[in-house]
Amino acid sequence: MQTFHNIVDGKPAPAADGRTLDISDPKTGEVYATSPLSGPADVDAAYRSARRAFDEGWRDTTPSDRMNALLTMADAVQAHGEELVEIEARDTGKPTGLTLSEEIGPMVDQLRFFAGAARHLEGRSTGEYMEGHSSSIRREPLGVIGSITPWNYPMMMAIWKIGPAIAAGNTMVLKPSDTTPASTVRLGELFSEALPPGVLNVVCGDRSTGVAMSEHPIPAMLAITGSIPAGKSVAAAAASRVARVHLELGGNAPVIVFDDVDVKAAAADIAVAGFFNAGQDCTAATRVIAHADVADALAEALAAEAGGVLFSRDEQTGAEDLFIPPLNNPDQLSKVSGLLDRVPSHARVLTGGAPADGPGWFYPPTVVSGLQQDDEIVQTEVFGPVITVQTFTDEDEAVAFANGTPYGLASSVWTSDHSRTIRLSRALDFGCVWVNCHIPLVAEMPHGGFKESGYGKDLSGYSLEDYTRIKHVMSKY
Numbered sequence: 001m002q003t004f005h006n007i008v009d010g011k012p013a014p015a016a017d018g019r020t021l022d023i024s025d026p027k028t029g030e031v032y033a034t035s036p037l038s039g040p041a042d043v044d045a046a047y048r049s050a051r052r053a054f055d056e057g058w059r060d061t062t063p064s065d066r067m068n069a070l071l072t073m074a075d076a077v078q079a080h081g082e083e084l085v086e087i088e089a090r091d092t093g094k095p096t097g098l099t100l101s102e103e104i105g106p107m108v109d110q111l112r113f114f115a116g117a118a119r120h121l122e123g124r125s126t127g128e129y130m131e132g133h134s135s136s137i138r139r140e141p142l143g144v145i146g147s148i149t150p151w152n153y154p155m156m157m158a159i160w161k162i163g164p165a166i167a168a169g170n171t172m173v174l175k176p177s178d179t180t181p182a183s184t185v186r187l188g189e190l191f192s193e194a195l196p197p198g199v200l201n202v203v204c205g206d207r208s209t210g211v212a213m214s215e216h217p218i219p220a221m222l223a224i225t226g227s228i229p230a231g232k233s234v235a236a237a238a239a240s241r242v243a244r245v246h247l248e249l250g251g252n253a254p255v256i257v258f259d260d261v262d263v264k265a266a267a268a269d270i271a272v273a274g275f276f277n278a279g280q281d282c283t284a285a286t287r288v289i290a291h292a293d294v295a296d297a298l299a300e301a302l303a304a305e306a307g308g309v310l311f312s313r314d315e316q317t318g319a320e321d322l323f324i325p326p327l328n329n330p331d332q333l334s335k336v337s338g339l340l341d342r343v344p345s346h347a348r349v350l351t352g353g354a355p356a357d358g359p360g361w362f363y364p365p366t367v368v369s370g371l372q373q374d375d376e377i378v379q380t381e382v383f384g385p386v387i388t389v390q391t392f393t394d395e396d397e398a399v400a401f402a403n404g405t406p407y408g409l410a411s412s413v414w415t416s417d418h419s420r421t422i423r424l425s426r427a428l429d430f431g432c433v434w435v436n437c438h439i440p441l442v443a444e445m446p447h448g449g450f451k452e453s454g455y456g457k458d459l460s461g462y463s464l465e466d467y468t469r470i471k472h473v474m475s476k477y
């Protein structure tokens with residue numbers, strides 16, 4: 001049995017009162033480790049350490065100092081890539097080949113991006129905007145950041161929070177999800193070699209730990225990637241002391257497919273974007289809205305693609321095919337199963353639709369067609385390997401269906417009509433519109449949503465700005 005620990009002030013630490021959480025392997029359901037169940041005293045110790053580290057030096061580092069630290073951290077992720085993948089695969093059930101290629105490479109690249117971005121903070125030019133007065137802008141770190149990350153990409157989401165926070169000169173306390181702390185703890189150990197004690201603290205725990213983090217007076221900003229209810233409760237706690245919040249709260253991405261595409265080719269790409277990581281991705285291509293003339297053919301083609309998807313428990317080491325992990329936990333398996341059990345009678349489950357046999361929390365790739373806009377499974381983020389298909393007859397209806405949920409994170413449009421892509425890019429109420437593709441990300445471009453998907457951007461220079469504050473200095477001369 002492995003034992004994970006917190007990292008406070010650069011050192012390993014158990015929970016002060018010795019409480020622990022069981023950590024399970026989702027491929028088997030067996031408990032293989034424990035992590036601290038941190039309480040308010042642990043959170044307080046971590047925040048105080050972060051505050052000390054900020055006041056006693058990290059805030060005074062130069063962009064070049066922080067760039068060098070982030071480059072060292074990137075090198076550490078690269079050097080320990082295979083080890084991190086093994087840790088992540090045990091904690092999440094992910095396939096090792098895809099995790100190495102799709103997560104470690106981007107994580108290294110994202111840290112290197114923030115290393116460079118640390119030296120490119122922007123502000124208006126210093127100048128005389130009133131006679132006899134000179135104005136300048138200082139862009140400063142916020143102070144201590146409290147970050148909460150989810151279980152779908154534990155180590156990559158940690159990088160999305162750590163990169164901009166550290167680049168901007170903040171210190172932080174990071175809480176990984178209660179079910180997937182392992183890779184974040186290891187990242188914390190590795191990064192402790194590049195950062196002074198207290199700059200990055202890791203506190204393991206459950207929802208009660210998250211509440212203690214949100215209610216603490218020290219953090220100047222709370223940044224969470226998680227569910228809408230979790231984000232709302234963080235925002236409510238932050239509101240009482242007017243702390244800044246940064247919310248990435250999931251999505252239910254519409255995928256609008258017109259009748260002028262190569263249906264088979266589109267289906268192949270959409271299936272990857274819908275089933276990757278078993279659909280446990282806030283941008284997953286889940287909600288296909290297809291023109292009536294191609295909807296049946298597309299649904300059949302998606303179901304055929306589902307046949308080529310394999311479970312991670314069957315992975316040969318290093319294989320690059322689309323292997324999908326189990327769902328993260330039994331509650332998620334029940335949630336996905338319940339949504340499929342309640343599919344209305346006007347819909348048709350073309351493939352999948354019930355939990356897989358055998359050990360672990362596996363659910364097969366599933367395609368449901370004939371759905372309508374108000375159906376529960378269309379209006380709800382499933383966070384499982386499920387693609388729904390509904391039909392539209394004209395462009396306005398497609399946009400109305402796409403925008404007609406509380407989510408606003410990501411969307412895609414599939415068509416060969418260039419003018420239409422421009423019209424839809426404008427009309428879609430989402431933080432990202434992909435055109436003839438779905439799911440790729442780059443470090444230079446922002447990731448973040450509108451509406452109940454939250455506000456604030458991860459990745460890109462916009463994210464770095466979110467982790468800074470702007471001060472106007474005006475001098476009379």
Ligand SMILES: NCCCC=O
Binds near residue numbers: 152281282439
């Ligand atoms: N594809 C990365 C999405 C991050 C949140 O789930």
